[in-house]
Amino acid sequence: MATIGLLLGPLPRARTTRRVARLMHEAASSSTRLVELDLTAVPHHAPYTDVPAGATALAWKRAVADLDGLLVLTPAHERSVPGALKNALDWAGGAVAPNALAGLPVVIAGVCEGQAPRFSAIQHLRAVLADSGAHLKSQPEITLTIAPDSFGEDDACGDDALTVGARELLSIAAGFVAHQSRTGIEREARTLPDALEPDVLVPDILEAATGPRSAVDGVPVVDEVRAPAP
Numbered sequence: 665m666a667t668i669g670l671l672l673g674p675l676p677r678a679r680t681t682r683r684v685a686r687l688m689h690e691a692a693s694s695s696t697r698l699v700e701l702d703l704t705a706v707p708h709h710a711p712y713t714d715v716p717a718g719a720t721a722l723a724w725k726r727a728v729a730d731l732d733g734l735l736v737l738t739p740a741h742e743r744s745v746p747g748a749l750k751n752a753l754d755w756a757g758g759a760v761a762p763n764a765l766a767g768l769p770v771v772i773a774g775v776c777e778g779q780a781p782r783f784s785a786i787q788h789l790r791a792v793l794a795d796s797g798a799h800l801k802s803q804p805e806i807t808l809t810i811a812p813d814s815f816g817e818d819d820a821c822g823d824d825a826l827t828v829g830a831r832e833l834l835s836i837a838a839g840f841v842a843h844q845s846r847t848g849i850e851r852e853a854r855t856l857p858d859a860l861e862p863d864v865l866v867p868d869i870l871e872a873a874t875g876p877r878s879a880v881d882g883v884p885v886v887d888e889v890r891a892p893a894p
Contacts, residue, residue, distance in 0.1 A: 666841045667697045668834075669731040673738040673749035674703070675777060675810075683815045684737070684775060684808070690821075691830040696838045698735075701727060703748045710751070711760040721755050728756040728764035733841035735833065736793070737775045737808070740785035750792065757796035766797035769844045771837040774807035782807055801840045806833050 670688055675681045685700055692698040706724045711717065717725070728734070738745045756764045772789050774782040786805060793800055806829060814823035821827050 665695060665697050666732040666838055666845075667699055667730070668837050668841060669728065669734045670698055670700045671703070671734060671736045671749065671752065672700070673736075673741075673746045673775070675739045675775065677777070679819075680777060680810060680815075683819050683821070684810070686819060687821045687827065687830050688735075688737075688834065691827060692834050693831075693838065696834060698834070699727075699731070701752070703752050706752050706755045708751065710754055713759065717755075717760045721760070724752070724755050725762070725764045728768070729762075731768065732845070733769040733771070733837055734765075734798075735837045736770060736772045736789060738772065738785050738789050739775050739777075740782045743784045744788045745785050745792070749789075753792055753796065757792075763797060765793065768798050769801070769837075769841045770798040771801045771833070771840055773805070773833055775810070776807065777810045778812075799844060801836070804836075806836075808833070 670685070672681060672685055672688075675684065689698055689700070705720060705727075707718065707721055711721070736749075738749060741747070744750075753765070758766065770793055772786060772793065774786050776782050786807075790800060808826060808829050810826065811823060814821060814826050816822050821830075
């Protein structure tokens, strides 16, 4: 059974985001294991290249590396993808080795409420994933459009077209993953190091430079004010 990750960019309304996630899980076939990835499970900054990734970042990379494929749904936010989605892809990619996206079969689609602009968001998402070495499916490009009456008060989807679109998208993702498996395309080895103890290396690096020290997960915090070196 193929394991496909669902990476859902946040829509303007939190409830709609959860409704779409529920729809995707309900639309998944019995031959596909759909795993929803948590965008909040990564540090809220871009990866550092001179500070080792913390435990939360490594756990995120492991979660992506263990997938057979990835399905990414993005709304449009200010003519691009939501920042939380971009940050999650940055941490999965190659700025801090290893690159969990390299060679990973990925299918992308747009999702919107009404007629919000979406073309630029999909193009930006495609560029980000291509630069990370993901194995992207080029066509077809699908957009799930949510109408005001697509979901009922119980959050169940009553929109037949939306349900069909979700099933079609999941079928495309499953087929794309199966095709790569049949062709024998090998993904690069992903050996993930254990997180370093916070008192071993990270503080030593930051102590030699000006600025705040690093918390356990790599997020900079100002825990004290240090006078500049004479």
